[in-house]
Amino acid sequence: xxxxxxxxxxxxxxxxxxxxxxxxxxxxxxxxxxxxxxxxxxxxxxxxxxxxxxxxxxxxxxxxxxxxxxxxxxxxxxxxxxxxxxxxxxxxxxxxxxxxxxxxxxxxxxxxxxxxxxxxxxxxxxxxxxxxxxxxxxxxxxxxxxxxxxxxxxxxxxxxxxxxxxxxxxxxxxxxx
Amino acid sequence: xxxxxxxxxxxxxxxxxxxxxxxxxxxxxxxxxxxxxxxxxxxxxxxxxxxxxxxxxxxxxxxxxxxxxxxxxxxxxxxxxxxxxxxxxxxxxxxxxxxxxxxxxxxxxxxxxxxxxxxxxxxxxxxxxxxxxxxxxxxxxxxxxxxxxxxxxxxxxxxxxxxxxxxxxxxxxxxxxxxxxxxxxxxxxxxxxxxxxxxxxxxxxxxxxxxxxxxxxxxxxxxxxxxxxxxxxxxxxxxxxxxxxxxxxxxxxxxxxxxxxxxxxxxxxxxxxxxxxxxxxxxxxxxxxxxxxxxxxxxxxxxxxxxxxxxxxxxxxxxxxxxxxxxxxxxxxxx
Numbered sequence: 001x002x003x004x005x006x007x008x009x010x011x012x013x014x015x016x017x018x019x020x021x022x023x024x025x026x027x028x029x030x031x032x033x034x035x036x037x038x039x040x041x042x043x044x045x046x047x048x049x050x051x052x053x054x055x056x057x058x059x060x061x062x063x064x065x066x067x068x069x070x071x072x073x074x075x076x077x078x079x080x081x082x083x084x085x086x087x088x089x090x091x092x093x094x095x096x097x098x099x100x101x102x103x104x105x106x107x108x109x110x111x112x113x114x115x116x117x118x119x120x121x122x123x124x125x126x127x128x129x130x131x132x133x134x135x136x137x138x139x140x141x142x143x144x145x146x147x148x149x150x151x152x153x154x155x156x157x158x159x160x161x162x163x164x165x166x167x168x169x170x171x172x173x174x175x176x177x
Numbered sequence: 178x179x180x181x182x183x184x185x186x187x188x189x190x191x192x193x194x195x196x197x198x199x200x201x202x203x204x205x206x207x208x209x210x211x212x213x214x215x216x217x218x219x220x221x222x223x224x225x226x227x228x229x230x231x232x233x234x235x236x237x238x239x240x241x242x243x244x245x246x247x248x249x250x251x252x253x254x255x256x257x258x259x260x261x262x263x264x265x266x267x268x269x270x271x272x273x274x275x276x277x278x279x280x281x282x283x284x285x286x287x288x289x290x291x292x293x294x295x296x297x298x299x300x301x302x303x304x305x306x307x308x309x310x311x312x313x314x315x316x317x318x319x320x321x322x323x324x325x326x327x328x329x330x331x332x333x334x335x336x337x338x339x340x341x342x343x344x345x346x347x348x349x350x351x352x353x354x355x356x357x358x359x360x361x362x363x364x365x366x367x368x369x370x371x372x373x374x375x376x377x378x379x380x381x382x383x384x385x386x387x388x389x390x391x392x393x394x395x396x397x398x399x400x401x402x403x404x405x406x407x408x409x410x411x412x413x414x415x416x417x418x419x420x421x422x423x424x425x426x427x428x429x430x431x432x433x434x435x436x437x438x439x440x441x442x443x444x445x446x447x448x449x450x451x452x453x454x455x456x457x458x459x460x461x462x463x464x465x466x467x468x469x470x471x472x473x474x475x476x477x478x479x480x481x482x483x484x485x486x487x488x489x490x491x492x493x494x495x496x497x498x499x500x501x502x503x504x505x506x507x508x509x510x511x512x
Contacts (some may be wrong), residue, residue, distance in 0.1 A: 152281075
């Protein structure tokens with residue numbers, strides 16, 4: 001049992017493969033911790049209420065809204081942000097595909113879209129169903145309906161959806177066995 | 178957001194102890210996925226002085242029960258529950274309802290117990306400048322005479338016309354689930370349909386969970402064979418929106434006669450609404466479109482519409498009749 005305190009406390013977060021210590025109040029969201037305390041402003045604050053998906057990051061490989069997460073709750077977890085997706089040999093395939101298909105206009109929702117799409121393809125690969133998946137299906141194809149449903153948690157006010165869709169389909173197609 | 182003390186509990190007893198040791202139990206909140214509570218705290222609707230994080234409690238298992246039913250731990254996350262092979266196989270209605278709620282990101286965070294504890298998305302509840310008996314008892318209800326297109330039509334009171342936002346809970350109401358609760362005086366079990374409350378004169382009390390109590394799991398009875406089921410959600414956009422009306426239905430038809438029917442509605446009441454009147458009117462009768470429409474009319478008979486939500490009465494009737502007709506067709510029954 002940890003001792004409760006209301007002031008600043010030192011916590012450790014594992015972000016993009018690196019252990020980072022920071023002194024914060026319990027009320028600081030994971031989103032604000034990343035942006036304001038860890039110098040990782042790639043993750044964006046859109047609505048700050050779980051409605052737009054701009055703040056999407058990966059935690060233990062799963063996509064979540066970092067605006068509704070308290071940073072202090074996420075100690076000991078593997079957090080990946082847009083800054084951590086790129087490999088030493090270059091950008092992540094999803095980043096390259098977004099560039100190739102012009103999957104953005106203003107770019108504000110883009111880090112969330114990309115993190116979400118990476119998490120989404122893993123969910124698909126692991127057989128996670130969506131609301132449009134027929135029950136009893138073993139391998140799920142990323143149809144247009146599946147893609148729209150699975151990405152509905154990420155809004156793009158510029159309406160770059162066609163490019164976003166094409167970028168995700170390209171990465172999906174390249175990964176398909 | 179007001180500041181608060183934070184404690185992470187590692188076992189259920191110590192979580193309850195933290196609550197009971199607090200001088201003011203109402204100033205302590207259990208925090209699970211946070212998808213609703215963190216938002217409410219940021220808006221100043223909830224202002225706990227102390228948070229007990231329960232996400233590390235060992236309550237994240239889905240277990241088969243000796244009677245063939247299933248026990249779902251309170252900390253099982255929504256996405257995992259909807260993808261669970263046993264749930265998809267035996268209770269497709271539950272998996273379907275969960276997947277129609279929220280977004281993939283939110284379902285990855287949200288827990289089973291937390292889903293039950295969601296508060297209403299009524300705009301006036303969220304607006305601290307508005308009158309709301311749920312937020313400030315006795316202050317009035319601005320929804321009754323306000324913009325009330327999303328509000329309740331069944332079981333309302335002059336004090337509150339808010340709706341319960343969950344999809345998962347509508348399926349649980351139809352499936353005869355029960356809620357296992359741990360409190361200072363031990364364990365108790367509540368039928369799911371008795372867990373949430375109607376507003377009456379105390380709309381500030383959403384559920385029958387008492388101060389100091391913790392939801393530990395949800396039990397589902399064995400799934401009945403031959404029962405066809407479906408969850409239909411009607412909303413303003415195709416995905417990621419709250420229900421205007423939703424219907425969870427399960428039906429068994431034999432030789433054209435209804436042998437079993439379970440029906441629950443979402444988006445229409447302060448709690449997930451088990452449509453008992455419609456069920457009673459259908460048992461033992463012929464599985465015809467006329468009978469389904471008549472049962473829907475019986476259920477919606479007591480509905481009270483406000484300025485903007487009268488459409489929900491007709492929408493609910495038609496959705497009930499449509500879903501039951503489709504299920505009956507699957508069962509080779511409807512004319």
